[in-house]
Amino acid sequence: MKKEDTVKLISAEGFEFVIDKNAAMVSQTIRNMLTSPGGFAETEHREVTFPEISTTILEKICQYFYWSLQYASGKETEFYIEPEMTLELMMAANYLHT
Amino acid sequence: MADRSLFTELEHLESPLVRLCIEAATQSADAVESWRRQRRTLERLPSQLAEPLLHRLLRRRLLYPSLLEVFKYSVEKIDLRGESSVDAEWMAYLGAFQYLSSLNVSDCHRINSSALWALSGMRYLKEVDLSRCSKVDDAGIKHLLSIRTIEILCISETSVTTNGVALLSSLKRLSKLDLGGLFITDTALASLQVLTNLQHLDLWGSDISNEGASILLKFPNLTFLNLAWTKVTVLPNVSSVTHLNMSNCTIHSIFKGEGNKAKLSKLTFAGALFKDIDKAFSYFDSSYLSYLDLSNSSLRDISLLSLICALEYLDLSGNLVGDDSVTFIASVGANLKSLNLSKTRVSSAGVAVLVGRVPKLETISLDFTPTDDLAISYIGMMPSLKAVNMKGTNVRGVIQQNAENTECVLSLTALENLKHLEKLNIEETALKDEAIIPISNLKQLTHLSLRSSFLTDASLHHLSSIPNLINLSMRDAILTNTGIESFTPPPSLQVLDLTGCWLLTKDALLSFVQLHSDVEVRHALVTTFLSDKDDSKCHSPFMGTAPQRRFSSSPLKSEMAAIIDQRLKYSRAELLSMQFASTSVGPSSDPPTSPK
Numbered sequence: 001m002k003k004e005d006t007v008k009l010i011s012a013e014g015f016e017f018v019i020d021k022n023a024a025m026v027s028q029t030i031r032n033m034l035t036s037p038g039g040f041a042e043t044e045h046r047e048v049t050f051p052e053i054s055t056t057i058l059e060k061i062c063q064y065f066y067w068s069l070q071y072a073s074g075k076e077t078e079f080y081i082e083p084e085m086t087l088e089l090m091m092a093a094n095y096l097h098t
Numbered sequence: 099m100a101d102r103s104l105f106t107e108l109e110h111l112e113s114p115l116v117r118l119c120i121e122a123a124t125q126s127a128d129a130v131e132s133w134r135r136q137r138r139t140l141e142r143l144p145s146q147l148a149e150p151l152l153h154r155l156l157r158r159r160l161l162y163p164s165l166l167e168v169f170k171y172s173v174e175k176i177d178l179r180g181e182s183s184v185d186a187e188w189m190a191y192l193g194a195f196q197y198l199s200s201l202n203v204s205d206c207h208r209i210n211s212s213a214l215w216a217l218s219g220m221r222y223l224k225e226v227d228l229s230r231c232s233k234v235d236d237a238g239i240k241h242l243l244s245i246r247t248i249e250i251l252c253i254s255e256t257s258v259t260t261n262g263v264a265l266l267s268s269l270k271r272l273s274k275l276d277l278g279g280l281f282i283t284d285t286a287l288a289s290l291q292v293l294t295n296l297q298h299l300d301l302w303g304s305d306i307s308n309e310g311a312s313i314l315l316k317f318p319n320l321t322f323l324n325l326a327w328t329k330v331t332v333l334p335n336v337s338s339v340t341h342l343n344m345s346n347c348t349i350h351s352i353f354k355g356e357g358n359k360a361k362l363s364k365l366t367f368a369g370a371l372f373k374d375i376d377k378a379f380s381y382f383d384s385s386y387l388s389y390l391d392l393s394n395s396s397l398r399d400i401s402l403l404s405l406i407c408a409l410e411y412l413d414l415s416g417n418l419v420g421d422d423s424v425t426f427i428a429s430v431g432a433n434l435k436s437l438n439l440s441k442t443r444v445s446s447a448g449v450a451v452l453v454g455r456v457p458k459l460e461t462i463s464l465d466f467t468p469t470d471d472l473a474i475s476y477i478g479m480m481p482s483l484k485a486v487n488m489k490g491t492n493v494r495g496v497i498q499q500n501a502e503n504t505e506c507v508l509s510l511t512a513l514e515n516l517k518h519l520e521k522l523n524i525e526e527t528a529l530k531d532e533a534i535i536p537i538s539n540l541k542q543l544t545h546l547s548l549r550s551s552f553l554t555d556a557s558l559h560h561l562s563s564i565p566n567l568i569n570l571s572m573r574d575a576i577l578t579n580t581g582i583e584s585f586t587p588p589p590s591l592q593v594l595d596l597t598g599c600w601l602l603t604k605d606a607l608l609s610f611v612q613l614h615s616d617v618e619v620r621h622a623l624v625t626t627f628l629s630d631k632d633d634s635k636c637h638s639p640f641m642g643t644a645p646q647r648r649f650s651s652s653p654l655k656s657e658m659a660a661i662i663d664q665r666l667k668y669s670r671a672e673l674l675s676m677q678f679a680s681t682s683v684g685p686s687s688d689p690p691t692s693p694k
Contacts, residue, residue, distance in 0.1 A: 064115055081122035083129035087139045090123070090147055093115035 007034065008047040009062065011055040021046070023065035028097035053092045060089055061096065068098075116147065124154045134168055141171045145197075148172035156181065166191040175200040179227070182206070186213035193217050204229035204252065211238030218244040225250040229276065236262030243268055254278035254300060264289035274298035278324065284310030291316040302326040302343070326366075336360065340386075345369050353381040364389040368413070371395070376402055392417065393438070404429050415440040415463065421448035431456035440465035440487070446472035453479045463487040465523075471497045471509035478512030485521035486513070489547075493524055495533020510536040518542060525549035525573070531556040538563045544590075547571040549598075555581025562586050571595035579606035587617055595620040 007024045009017045025031045033048060050058060060081070067079045081089060123129055134140075143151075152169050155161040156178070166188065174197050178184050185208035192201065193216030201223060203209050210233035217223065218241045226248060228234050235257040242248065248269050254276045263277060263286040272293050277286075278300045287301070287310045296317045302324050311330045314320065320338050326345040333344070333352050337359040342352075345368040353360065363386050372378050372395060384406040392400075394416035403409075403426040410433050414423075420443035427437065434456050439448075440463045449469060452459075453476050460482055464473065470492040477486055496506040510533060513519060520542055529550045534557045537546065543564050548557070553575040561570060567588045577599045583606065587594065594617050596602065604623040611619050 061115075068114070079118055081119055082132075083122055083125065084132040084136075086119045086123035086129075087133050087136055087143065090116050090119035090151075091139070091143065093113050093119060094144065094147055096113075098113055098115050 004046075006046065008045075009058060010047065010049040011053055011058040012051050013055050015055040015058070017058060017062050019062050019065065023062070023069055026065045026068045026098055027061075030096065050092075052095070054088065057085065057088045057092050060085065061092055061098070064093075064098065120147075120151050120154055123151060124158050124160060127160055130155070130160055130165070134165065137168070140168045143169075143172040145172055145174045149175055153177065163187045163191050167194070170195045171197070174198060174222075177202040178206060179203065180205040182208065184208060186210070186216070189213040189216040193220065195220075197222055199223060200225035202227040203231065206231055207233070209234060211235050211241070214238040214241040217241060220245050221247065223247055227252040228256055229253065230255045232257055234258065236265070239263075239265050245269075246271070248272060250274040252276035252300075254280065254302075256280070258282075260286040266290060267292050269293070270295070272296060273319075274322075276300040277304065278302040280304055282306070284313070287313050294318060296320055298322040300324040301328060304328055306330060308332050340364065342366070345391075347371070348373070349378050351378050351381065355381060358383065361386040363387060366391040367395060368392075369394040372397070375399065388433075399423070400426050403427060406430055407432070409434055410458075411436045413438040414442060415465075417442055419443065421445055421451070424448040424451045428452055428455035431459070434459050436461040438463040439467060440489075442467055444469065446470055446476065449473040449476045452476070456480060458482055460518075461485040461487075464491060465489040467491055469493070471495065474509045475512040478515045481516065482518060483516050484518050486516075486519065487521075487523045488527070489523050490526040491524075493527045493529065495527075495529045508533055508536050510534070513537070514539050516540075521545040523547040525571070528552060531560075534560055537561065541565060543567060545569040547595075548575070549573040551576065554578075555584075558582070558585050562588060564588055566590050569593045569595075572599070574598035577602055579603055582606055582610050585610075587614055591617050593618045593620065596624075597621055 005021050006018050007021050007030070009019065009024065011017070021034070025034070030048060034046070053061070064079060067077070070077070123133060148169055152161065152173055155165070170191070173195060176192065176195075176198065178188070179202050184203060184206040189209065192198065198220060199222050201217070204227045209228065209231040214234065217226075223245050224247055226242065228238070229252045232255065234253065236259055238256075239253075239258055239262040242251070243265060246269070249271050251266070251269070251272060251274070255278065258280055260282045263280065263282050266272065266275070267289050270293065273295050275290075275293070275296060275298065279302065282304045284305075284307055287306060290296075291313055294317060297319050299317070299320060299322065303326070305328070306325065307329045308331055311325070311332070312334050314323065314336045315334050317336070318338060320336055322341040323336065323339050324343040325333075325347060326343050328347060330344065331348050331350040332354055333342070335353050335355070335358040339360050340362055341364040342362055343366040345366055348371040349367065350373050358381050360383065362382070365387060368391050370392075375397065379402050386408065387406050388408050389411040390406065390409060391413040393413045397414070397417040397419060400414065400419055400423045407430055409430050412427065412434060415438045424444060427434075428451050431452065435458055437456070437459060444464065445468045449464070459480055462477065462480070462483060462485070465487050466489065468491070469488065471494060473488070473491070474493060475497075477483065493509070495508060495510055497509050498506055513522070514536060519540055522537070522540070522543060522545070525547050526549050529548065530552045531554055534548070534553065537543070538560045541564070544566050546561065546564070546567060546569070548571060551574050553572060555578055557575065558572060558577060558581055561567070562585055565588055568590055570591060570593070573595060574597075577596065578601050582602060596607075597620055599621065602621065602623070607619060607621055607624050611624060
């Protein structure tokens with residue numbers, strides 16, 4: 001995996017998730033950060049910090065990105081969400097427009 | 099079907115992951131238990147997430163009063179209409195909602211005046227709907243008076259009297275007031291004249307007379323006015339009004355004398371009685387009028403139409419107008435989008451007059467008119483049509499060229515010229531199988547309603563080739579079990595109405611239902627299978643006639659509302675698993691009693 005094709009997402013606790021840029025672009029918010037011409041620091045370093053999103057939630061979000069790509073390509077599986085994390089995940093998803 | 103409706107409920111949410119989360123959070127009572135103690139997260143929940151979550155819980159029958167508490171910092175709008183379980187206890191919790199701006203508890207029969215006490219003193223409440231809460235009376239209004247922020251208040255068909263309405267004058271911010279179906283008099287209206295912000299006023303069914311109506315002049319911002327079923331005969335010059343409803347009134351004159359500046363755009367005079375229609379309209383500026391409903395007004399002469407050039411919607415159904423009147427319609431047809439001539443004396447010759455004069459017409463209704471197949475060939479020349487209704491007409495589907503010539507032309511072929519036709523209703527006509535054939539060429543058709551006892555399996559077979567059909571109704575047809583077995587529904591089909599097809603047996607219908615589970619089949623034998631609760635729909639003529647149940651206090655109503663549709667309570671997946679595993683316990687905490 002080439003470095004240009006990945007992005008680093010950093011959770012509130014400082015955990016780093018390196019994922020495909022394509023997957024991260026499922027989120028409209030991240031897409032805007034990475035592609036906007038405004039010269040965001042995020043665009044240059046391909047690194048986004050989410051001080052509001054905890055590690056467990058960010059991990060689930062990353063799983064969702066990949067699931068969503070698979071789903072779009074025709075592999076219709078179920079995306080399981082543990083009921084106890086629904087609220088936090090919902091808020092993160094709302095923020096990320098995903 | 100239920101699953102589909104739940105899905106559309108969440109559809110406006112942009113984010114698919116949010117949707118998945120809400121579904122997971124409302125999967126079962128256990129799921130709710132796992133998050134309901136996350137107090138700090140719940141407090142931070144934005145209202146655009148909290149509201150769909152709450153309403154989804156409500157639809158899934160997982161919401162109960164004490165659970166409401168978790169939403170008290172997040173929810174701004176709540177819609178509980180028609181929920182029979184909503185009572186004073188619910189209201190007590192709702193009263194604690196910090197930022198509630200809109201509350202709809204219409205048709206919640208258990209709400210009474212004392213239940214409203216919990217709302218008093220709310221700080222941000224702007225909108226309150228108590229329509230048809232018949233136990234709410236003047237005492238309930240007193241509780242609302244402390245909420246100074248109320249702008250929209252609906253108390254139609256409650257037990258509020260003139261005295262209660264008079265109290266409303268202290269709610270200075272009111273802009274919309276629905277007082278429909280209340281027994282209030284001119285005095286009530288007189289006491290409201292301080293409410294100068296009023297824009298929308300509903301007074302239907304009240305005892306307001308001409309004298310009271312003159313008070314309407316005191317409301318400078320009034321744009322919507324409903325005086326249906328009142329004793330008002332002369333409308334004063336309320337110059338701000340754009341939407342007026344005076345259905346079922348005896349109308350002498352709209353506006354009193356010259357000097358009127360009202361720019362009326364929508365007029366509803368259904369079932370009104372005109373003494374002299376030309377005189378009634380004589381002080382009236384029609385240049386802004388786009389919507390005119392004159393149905394069931396016993397009109398013979400509609401020559402006044404020729405003055406109304408911006409007309410888009412015209413309803414003349416149930417009047418005594420004939421072909422000679424159609425000339426007047428044609429003269430104002432340039433902008434017409436919808437025309438209803440049902441139950442008039444207009445015949446095919448009248449329809450011919452419209453050809454070429456109605457370039458924007460999208461909907462035409464000729465139900466129960468003496469029109470026949472010739473009318474269809476004229477309708478084929480109105481290219482913008484999207485919906486054609488010819489229920490109960492003399493349409494037979496074939497035109498005989500002349501008496502001795504036995505060669506016949508299929509009249510419905512003419513509809514193939516209508517490239518936008520989506521809805522076609524030719525119920526209660528004497529259509530035979532061969533006449534149906536041209537319909538299968540209508541590629542855009544989504545809704546088709548047929549009802550003829552001459553139609554057989556052959557018709558059903560022809561119709562299966564319409565690619566976009568969503569709703570197909572073939573009532574009272576001679577369909578056989580073999581016919582339904584060999585029928586392959588178009589992929590988009592959602593509803594198949596086979597009511598009155600008496601030859602079909604229960605087994606044949608059930609095997610069809612199992613084979614095509616995404617099609618909702620309507621038949622006397624199928625409803626009993628899907629859910630016993632559906633039976634109540636068949637037996638009660640009250641369903642779906644909500645606007646007509648004026649003042650009715652039928653015990654049936656509350657009983658019906660109390661019944662929980664099992665299909666709403668469980669998701670489709672759950673229902674399927676129950677069907678195949680009747681002995682095992684269902685996934686939710688309250689297992690359903692499976693039918694033995």
